[in-house]
Amino acid sequence: MKIKVCGLKYSKNIKELLQLPIDYAGFIFYPKSPRYVGDEFDTEIPALFPKNTRKVGVFVNEELDVLLATGEKYKLNAMQLHGGESAEYCQKVKEAGFEVIKAFQMNDNFQFESLEEYENICDFFLFDTKTENYGGSGRKFNWKLLENYKGSIPFFLSGGIGAQDAEQIKQLSHDKFYALDLNSGFELQPAKKNANQLEIFLNKLELNTMNKDKYAVDERGYYGEFGGAYIPELLRKNVDELQENYLKILASEQFKKDYARLLDNYVGRPTPLTKAGNLSKRYGTNIYLKREDLTHTGAHKINNTIGQILLAKYMGKKRIIAETGAGQHGVATATVCALFGLECVVYMGALDVKRQAPNVARMKMLGAKVVPAISGNQTLKDATNEAIRDWIANPESFYLIGSVVGPHPYPDLVTRLQSIISEEIREQLAKETGNPNPNYVIACVGGGSNAAGAFYHYLNEKDVNLVAVEASGLGVDSGETAATITIGDIGFIHGSKTMLMQDEDGQITEPYSISAGLDYPGVGPLHAHLAVSGRAQFLSATDEEALNAAKVLAESEGIIPALESSHALAILEKMQFKKDDVVVVNLSGRGDKDMETYMKHFA
Amino acid sequence: MNRIDQLFQNKQKDILSIYFPAGYPKLEDTLPTLQLLQDKGVDLVEIGIPFSDPLADGPVIQSAAKQALDNGMSLQLLFNQLKDVRKSITIPLILMGYWNTVYKFGVDAFLTECQNVGIDGVILPDLPLEEYQEEYKEKFEAAGVHNVLLVTPQTTDKRLTIIEKAASGFLYMVSTAATTGGALQASKEREAYFKKIAGLDIPSLIGFGIHDKTSFQHAASFSNGAIIGTAFIKALEKGNAAEFLESLQ
Numbered sequence: 001m002k003i004k005v006c007g008l009k010y011s012k013n014i015k016e017l018l019q020l021p022i023d024y025a026g027f028i029f030y031p032k033s034p035r036y037v038g039d040e041f042d043t044e045i046p047a048l049f050p051k052n053t054r055k056v057g058v059f060v061n062e063e064l065d066v067l068l069a070t071g072e073k074y075k076l077n078a079m080q081l082h083g084g085e086s087a088e089y090c091q092k093v094k095e096a097g098f099e100v101i102k103a104f105q106m107n108d109n110f111q112f113e114s115l116e117e118y119e120n121i122c123d124f125f126l127f128d129t130k131t132e133n134y135g136g137s138g139r140k141f142n143w144k145l146l147e148n149y150k151g152s153i154p155f156f157l158s159g160g161i162g163a164q165d166a167e168q169i170k171q172l173s174h175d176k177f178y179a180l181d182l183n184s185g186f187e188l189q190p191a192k193k194n195a196n197q198l199e200i201f202l203n204k205l206e207l208n209t210m211n212k213d214k215y216a217v218d219e220r221g222y223y224g225e226f227g228g229a230y231i232p233e234l235l236r237k238n239v240d241e242l243q244e245n246y247l248k249i250l251a252s253e254q255f256k257k258d259y260a261r262l263l264d265n266y267v268g269r270p271t272p273l274t275k276a277g278n279l280s281k282r283y284g285t286n287i288y289l290k291r292e293d294l295t296h297t298g299a300h301k302i303n304n305t306i307g308q309i310l311l312a313k314y315m316g317k318k319r320i321i322a323e324t325g326a327g328q329h330g331v332a333t334a335t336v337c338a339l340f341g342l343e344c345v346v347y348m349g350a351l352d353v354k355r356q357a358p359n360v361a362r363m364k365m366l367g368a369k370v371v372p373a374i375s376g377n378q379t380l381k382d383a384t385n386e387a388i389r390d391w392i393a394n395p396e397s398f399y400l401i402g403s404v405v406g407p408h409p410y411p412d413l414v415t416r417l418q419s420i421i422s423e424e425i426r427e428q429l430a431k432e433t434g435n436p437n438p439n440y441v442i443a444c445v446g447g448g449s450n451a452a453g454a455f456y457h458y459l460n461e462k463d464v465n466l467v468a469v470e471a472s473g474l475g476v477d478s479g480e481t482a483a484t485i486t487i488g489d490i491g492f493i494h495g496s497k498t499m500l501m502q503d504e505d506g507q508i509t510e511p512y513s514i515s516a517g518l519d520y521p522g523v524g525p526l527h528a529h530l531a532v533s534g535r536a537q538f539l540s541a542t543d544e545e546a547l548n549a550a551k552v553l554a555e556s557e558g559i560i561p562a563l564e565s566s567h568a569l570a571i572l573e574k575m576q577f578k579k580d581d582v583v584v585v586n587l588s589g590r591g592d593k594d595m596e597t598y599m600k601h602f603a
Numbered sequence: 604m605n606r607i608d609q610l611f612q613n614k615q616k617d618i619l620s621i622y623f624p625a626g627y628p629k630l631e632d633t634l635p636t637l638q639l640l641q642d643k644g645v646d647l648v649e650i651g652i653p654f655s656d657p658l659a660d661g662p663v664i665q666s667a668a669k670q671a672l673d674n675g676m677s678l679q680l681l682f683n684q685l686k687d688v689r690k691s692i693t694i695p696l697i698l699m700g701y702w703n704t705v706y707k708f709g710v711d712a713f714l715t716e717c718q719n720v721g722i723d724g725v726i727l728p729d730l731p732l733e734e735y736q737e738e739y740k741e742k743f744e745a746a747g748v749h750n751v752l753l754v755t756p757q758t759t760d761k762r763l764t765i766i767e768k769a770a771s772g773f774l775y776m777v778s779t780a781a782t783t784g785g786a787l788q789a790s791k792e793r794e795a796y797f798k799k800i801a802g803l804d805i806p807s808l809i810g811f812g813i814h815d816k817t818s819f820q821h822a823a824s825f826s827n828g829a830i831i832g833t834a835f836i837k838a839l840e841k842g843n844a845a846e847f848l849e850s851l852q
Contacts, residue, residue, distance in 0.1 A: 051737065075737070097765045220733070230702060232659040232728040234777060237757035375665050376655065388658055393781045395757055492703040492729065493656065505677040506707030507655040 001169075002179035003202065004156060006058065006080075007035035009191035014048050016195040020202060024179065025049045026080065029070055030060040030134070034190040035183075046074050052218040056080050056101065060134045064089065068096050080126060082134050087117040099123045101156065105130035106141040112148050119151055126181060129159035138184045140165075146174050154178030161185050163197055166204035215459040215526070215535065221408020222497075224533060226525035229407035231495045234392045238399070239495075241315070243409050249314050250307075250416060262306050263420065266339070267296050269303075273428035273584070278556035285577035288438070289559070289587045290425055290454065299562060299589030300418060300450045301332040301402060307417035308400045309336040317398035319343040323387040325352060325380030325446075326516030327359025328589065329402030334368035344368040347386040349379035352516060359593065377510045380520055384494050403447025404524030407495030411452075411524050418453025425584055426457055438582040440575075442467040444567040445538075446482065446518035448527040450588035455536065465537065467575075468527060469567045471513035472540035482511035483540040484523045485531045493522040499531065514543035514597065515563035517589075541570035547601050549573070550591060562589035563597060606695035606723045607749055607772045610646055611806045611827065618828025619644070619819070619851065620808055621835050622699065624651035624667045625684070626676030628839055633684045636839070637692050643848035645694065647808075649726060649830065652678055652700030659728045661784030663833045667840075678708050682716040689721040697751065699726040710739060714746035724749035724772045732769055744771075751775050754807075756796045767803050774807040776800050776826060784833035785812045789821065797825035816851050 006026030008014055014025075027046060028035045037045075046055040054077040059067050061083035071079060078099035081090060085102065094100050102118050103126040104110070115125065127146065131137040140160040149155065154176045161169070162185030169180065184190075186198045214224075221227045221243075229239055249255050263269040271291040280287045292300040312320060320337050322344070324330030330346040337344035346363055350372035353360055363370050376382035384406075391399045404411040404418075426436035441458055443451035445468040458464040473481040481487065484499050491500035493508060501509045501521040513519040530536035541549070546563055549570035554560045561569060565588045577583060591598065610618065621640050625633045633650070640648050653671040657664060678700075688696070698717070705713050705727060717725070725748055730739075735750060743750050749772030754763060757780060766774070778793065779785060800807050809822040810830035822829035831851075838847035 095764050097768055228731070228734065230729045230731060230734075233753040233758065234659055234728075234755050234780065234782075236755075236762065237759065375662065376669070381656065385656055385658055389661070389782045392659065393785075395780050491707060492701075494658075495729070500703075502703070502707065504707075505679070506704040507672060508703070509655075 001177070001205065004056065004179050004181045005186075005193060005198070006056070006181055006183040007033075007187075007191050008193070009035060009037050009041075011042070011045050011048060013192050014045065017193060017198065018048070018050075020195070020198055022049070022053055024054045024056050024078070026056045026058050026181070026183075027074070027076075028058040029062070030058060030082065032060075032133070041074075043074055046076070052220065052222065054078050054099070058082055061085065064092055067093065071096070071098055078123070082128075087121055090118060090121045094121055101126050103128050103158070106145055106159075108142065108145070110145065112150070115149075115151055115153075119153055122153055124156055124178060125151070125153050126156040126158050128181075143168070143172070146177070149174070149176065151176065156181045158183075163201045166201055169205060214533070215529065217408065217412040217526075221412070223411075223526045223529035226496070226498050226528040226532075227408055227411060228497050229495055230492045230497060231407045232392070235388070235407070235495075238391060238395050239407050245315055246311060246409050246413050249311055255310055255314065258310050259307055263303070267302050267306060268294060269420065270424045270428070271295060273425060273432065275432070276557050279553065279572070282552075282556065283572050283577060284579060285581045285583055287572070288429070288432075288582065288584045289557075290421060290584055292421065292450065292586060292588045293559070293561065293565070293590035297328070297332050297335055298592060299328045299332070300421060300453060301329045302335065303420055303453065304402065304414050304417045304449060305329070305332040305336045305400060308398075308413070309340050309342070311413075312342070312398035312400065313340060315398065317342070317396070319345070319394065319397040320400050321345050321347070321387050321390050321394070321397050322400045322402060323347045323380065323383040324402060325349070325383065325519065326593065327352070327356040327363065328517060328593070330368070330370070331359055331362045331366070333400050333402070334363040334366035337368060338366045345390065346370050347373050347383040347390070349373045349377070349383045351378040352380070352383070356516065356593075379510065380516075381493075381508065381510070388494065403449040403520070404452045404526055405447045405494055405496060405498075405520070405522060411496065411526055414449050415452040415456060415526060418449050419456035421450070421453035421586065422455065422457035425454070429582065429584070433582060435582075437461050437464050438584045439463070440465045440467055440577070440581065440583040441586070442469065442568050442571060442583065443586040444469045444471070444518060444564050444588060445523060445527055446471070446520045446564065447522070448524035450586055452524060452526055454584070454586040455530070459535065466530065466535065467571060468530070468536050468538045469571045470538060470540040471515055471518035471546070471567050472542050473512040473514070475542055476540055480512040482513040482519045482521075484511070484521065485527065485538040486540055488521075488523075496522070496525050498522050498525045499528040515546065515567065517562070517564040518567065539571050539574070541567040545570040545573070547598070550598065551602060559587070560591035560598075561587055562591050563594045565589055605747055605749060605772070606693075607647070607697070610695050611773060614646065615806070615827055617823045618646045618808060620647040620649060620828060620830040621645050622649040622651060622830060622832030623835055623839060624653050624664065624671045625681045626653060626671035626674050627667050627836070628670065630674040630676060631684075633681065634688065636844070637688065637696075639844060640848070641692055641694050643845065644852070645848065646828065647695050647697065649697045649699045649832070650681070652681060652698055652704050654701040654704050657701060659782055661782040661833065663784045663836055667836045678704055678713075682720060685720040695723040696721065697724040697726055698722055702727050702730040710742060714742055714748060717748050718746050722748060724751050726751045726753070726775060728753055732766065736769060753777055754800060756780060756793065767805060770805050773827070774800060774803070774805055775830070776807045776809045778809050778811045778813070778822065781811060783811055786814070794825065801826050819851055
């Protein structure tokens with residue numbers, strides 16, 4: 001449910017509201033309204049709201065050119081047309097680039113058929129109480145009438161909503177109910193809102209979730225200032241198509257059923273949460289390992305590819321494109337393509353093709369075509385560029401990205417698909433210790449998909465410390481590193497605004513780590529946000545430290561971890577824990593693929 | 604008046620625009636290439652800002668950009684090279700590059716440099732229209748720098764309406780769903796798309812896949828002109844840029 005607060009005017013008052021989850025801010029440009037903003041309304045006032053709050057101008061039968069000029073002047077995003085505006089008029093407003101919210105006044109005689117001609121034009125309807133004066137009555141209409149609305153356009157519910165209505169609103173089950181329009185029910189005087197009262201009300205609706213939503217992606221794909229979709233127009237339609245479909249499909253019963261079934265009987269979930277007894281003794285605390293290494297194909301990557309392949313299938317896609325660094329995501333993609341009988345093309349840096357021969361052979365055996373990326377430095381970043389270029393040239397294909405990177409909606413999509421990790425940790429810990437929350441969750445971060453999955457259900461649990469471990473290669477200051485958050489700054493890579501390793505000229509630099517899965521010069525925008533906001537602690541481990549940690553785990557627990565996961569384990573050496581702490585380390589993958597490296601170092 | 608606007612006011616047909624990366628094939632080639640292009644009657648030039656990760660470009664432009672970077676090219680160096688460009692070059696100049704380079708340089712500093720050297724427009728394919736309008740439009744307009752927008756065969760009518768309204772200078776009409784350097788094949792759908800864009804209130808140039816006189820004339824028959832990039836870079840590489848430009852006449 002979205003929240004619109006309407007009838008705003010005063011900057012001081014607006015500043016009191018900025019902490020509230022307001023999705024739409026309404027400004028009334030109808031001179032007869034007691035909440036009219038006035039002739040000399042300051043253009044800076046709507047801009048007080050953050051970018052993701054849509055600014056709405058409310059008009060009643062205004063001259064079109066006046067309305068458009070006002071929209072331009074105050075940088076409005078949406079127009080609420082509250083009079084008898086025709087469908088043709090709405091069309092013109094729409095064509096000028098504004099979202100159109102057409103208001104209608106409800107009474108027992110309202111003919112819902114009259115909405116039909118507006119259906120293909122307007123973005124939203126707004127149902128208000130019928131009055132003589134175009135709303136503003138402070139009275140509610142009979143909400144039972146909404147049952148007669150069978151149209152396809154989502155609607156705002158308006159008219160006299162007050163603090164006492166929270167329970168009734170929670171009961172509303174209309175599937176097109178989109179937003180609440182709040183105005184006179186929350187005022188100290190006309191156009192001056194009661195911030196406290198609003199906050200209490202939104203809390204009752206369980207919407208005042210600034211803490212909860214602070215780490216969720218907004219509608220335009222931002223986590224705080226990071227994310228978005230910085231893509232060439234050539235990709236716009238592909239990305240739009242995905243943006244429009246992914247949430248719908250992920251929420252569908254069919255998807256949930258298929259995804260759960262495959263995770264259960266193909267991937268081998270739930271994966272165990274192993275209490276590492278010897279490791280716990282060593283570090284004087286309670287260490288649990290989330291065993292993603294025990295999944296089919298040997299790493300968490302498959303959680304994502306199973307989900308995305310279902311998405312591709314429901315979207316009718318026949319050809320799958322993927323990028324891979326070490327080859328783990330490539331193998332996980334080739335696996336699900338084989339399972340679903342879909343064509344699979346995997347781009348892999350030419351250098352990585354040479355370094356990761358066993359995974360190349362696995363992909364080929366699974367029927368995938370492996371294309372060496374010969375541009376740039378011939379590693380993951382270049383493979384990603386090539387995969388995106390393929391997608392530009394073949395817009396009917398599905399790009400199955402391997403981490404929480406790329407343009408919106410990929411970071412959110414992959415995070416959701418990996419969130420099964422923390423979902424299971426919660427259940428397993430609750431059973432084991434009586435408390436679903438540990439004191440620490442530790443995970444390694446390259447692009448950041450296993451960490452995103454391990455953190456997801458703990459993002460709003462303040463008591464859970466989230467620790468992300470980057471690969472610092474030969475050392476953070478050595479010039480041979482992949483510790484993006486530690487040494488990078490804000491930039492744009494693969495369609496996303498995030499933290500990034502780059503030189504002074506804005507050229508993206510080549511990262512280095514002994515672990516091929518962590519040497520990415522960017523990081524998922526969620527992680528950039530977690531780092532900047534301080535929600536997660538970002539540490540790093542060197543090649544050397546990771547190798548030692550791998551050896552410790554092998555010898556003390558009988559588990560050979562992937563080099564990537566070894567970075568997370570390495571941080572145990574550097575942290576101080578209390579005896580009673582519960583520490584979960586996400587063991588993202590198994591070490592079979594890294595045996596050559598281990599043999600070289602431990603021979 | 605902005606030289607791009609002046610150009611489209613004076614000439615509506617067969618406008619030839621050439622793209623080449625700054626600092627290619629040699630670091631100091633930017634100015635001599637510009638002079639050659641002007642001497643050979645080219646109407647408009649797009650100077651590429653080399654970038655390590657050019658997503659929308661095919662192999663030829665990628666490797667030219669890489670060579671330019673290896674030569675030591677940078678955005679600051681490009682502005683230095685262009686310091687006195689307006690003493691000799693009078694045709695409109697556009698900088699084409701990726702958003703990360705400009706963002707890192709600093710948008711205000713970038714626009715100031717553009718104004719100082721006399722840049723008429725920019726093409727930044729991966730800066731989304733929405734971000735541009737909300738954050739940067741006013742700055743670009745104040746600096747008198749057109750932000751040239753792309754349309755593609757996949758652009759929906761709804762989006763086209765928005766782009767048309769936001770466009771300035773001209774529309775860069777991408778001929779086909781591909782990265783740069785492909786071949787342009789004629790088809791009914793493509794012609795219908797060209798005609799639709801040509802029917803808009805803003806001039807347009809067709810790019811992607813234009814590589815010789817025939818494809819230039821074909822493209823130019825549906826628009827105000829066309830853009831050649833990859834084919835010209837190949838000519839630069841071979842050292843026969845002048846002959847290539849003459850062959851287009």
